Amino acid sequence: MFYELKQSDIFDFANTFQTQKKQKGDELFFERCPYCNGGNHDKNTFSINLVNGTFKCFRASCDKQGHFVELARDFQFPLDFGEIKEYRQLPQKPIITRPKAIEYLKSRGISEQIAKKYGITTRTDNDNILVFPFHDENNIRQFIKYRHIKYNGNGNKEWCEKDTKPILFGMAQCENFDTLVITEGQIDSLTVAECGIPNAVSVPTGANGFTWYRHVREWIDKFQEVIVFGDCEKGKITLVEELQNRLTQKVKVVQMQDYLGEKDANAILQKYGKQAVIKAVQNAKIPVIKNIKELAEVKAIDINLLPKIKTNIKEIDRL
Ligand SMILES: [Zn+2]
Numbered sequence: 426m427f428y429e430l431k432q433s434d435i436f437d438f439a440n441t442f443q444t445q446k447k448q449k450g451d452e453l454f455f456e457r458c459p460y461c462n463g464g465n466h467d468k469n470t471f472s473i474n475l476v477n478g479t480f481k482c483f484r485a486s487c488d489k490q491g492h493f494v495e496l497a498r499d500f501q502f503p504l505d506f507g508e509i510k511e512y513r514q515l516p517q518k519p520i521i522t523r524p525k526a527i528e529y530l531k532s533r534g535i536s537e538q539i540a541k542k543y544g545i546t547t548r549t550d551n552d553n554i555l556v557f558p559f560h561d562e563n564n565i566r567q568f569i570k571y572r573h574i575k576y577n578g579n580g581n582k583e584w585c586e587k588d589t590k591p592i593l594f595g596m597a598q599c600e601n602f603d604t605l606v607i608t609e610g611q612i613d614s615l616t617v618a619e620c621g622i623p624n625a626v627s628v629p630t631g632a633n634g635f636t637w638y639r640h641v642r643e644w645i646d647k648f649q650e651v652i653v654f655g656d657c658e659k660g661k662i663t664l665v666e667e668l669q670n671r672l673t674q675k676v677k678v679v680q681m682q683d684y685l686g687e688k689d690a691n692a693i694l695q696k697y698g699k700q701a702v703i704k705a706v707q708n709a710k711i712p713v714i715k716n717i718k719e720l721a722e723v724k725a726i727d728i729n730l731l732p733k734i735k736t737n738i739k740e741i742d743r744l
Contacts, residue, residue, distance in 0.1 A: 428506050453472060458470050460482060471489075512588060515589060520558060522541045523552065535616065540615075557569065560596060561641075564597040569586040570594070593627065593628065595614050598618070610656070613691050616694045621699075653677070654706065657681065662678060675711060
């Protein structure tokens, strides 16, 4: 049983209360606290954080705080905890890397050695379908992704083995718990590995799927830091926000200018070579702008909501 926070749930919950709501940054303020009703006179003392789900009433006599899941429980608001899903066990026989897989990866700048290390192959029934096996930290095959290398716009370009447990690609090949590099596509994490950078992994189901996170949370928590090397699309780097919201350690992001106008790690490799990929990883930084914005928002909230202490000096009381 597991609940994954959805902003839509918070808004749905808020809508069950008649009190006025307004959003300020990531906080959703209620004019009246659902627990103490602001003692019938204090307004906007209660808020829920839309990103991490924490809530708090700033009235000292109320002081209710906790997580949205507890709030929902206290007011009998139903949440979807999902069912315990039984994932399929996959056969664990050794993988033979077939020539067509090696040939295809070579065309993307990835060597036979890396192809074999990660067990990339093609399907026996169709050698135009590339097979990416996902092995967990104990080297157990949990998930398989397929990619049609002669994709012509019909049907699926990428899909995965039904009812298998989504985890990160490249977990078994990680070498230590120093720096983890996360990309969106498998070809991109293979690219990072090809450049000699250890601990390169990629997400199983694209930029928007995060079911995998709960399956690898404990493993990922062991890393000192994480570098996000998502796809650069429409002036944004994918995965960044979602990972910042979930991960507990330092999260660095590859700098936009180090994509050199390309969309992902493999495109950088193919056009500018290994050194450009290595440099992009080395130059990754903790995003500054987002942190400053968050600080500013926190301060604004504090000043408005901290209980005021009378000083008997008029000017200060107006602050
Ligand atoms: Zn309250």
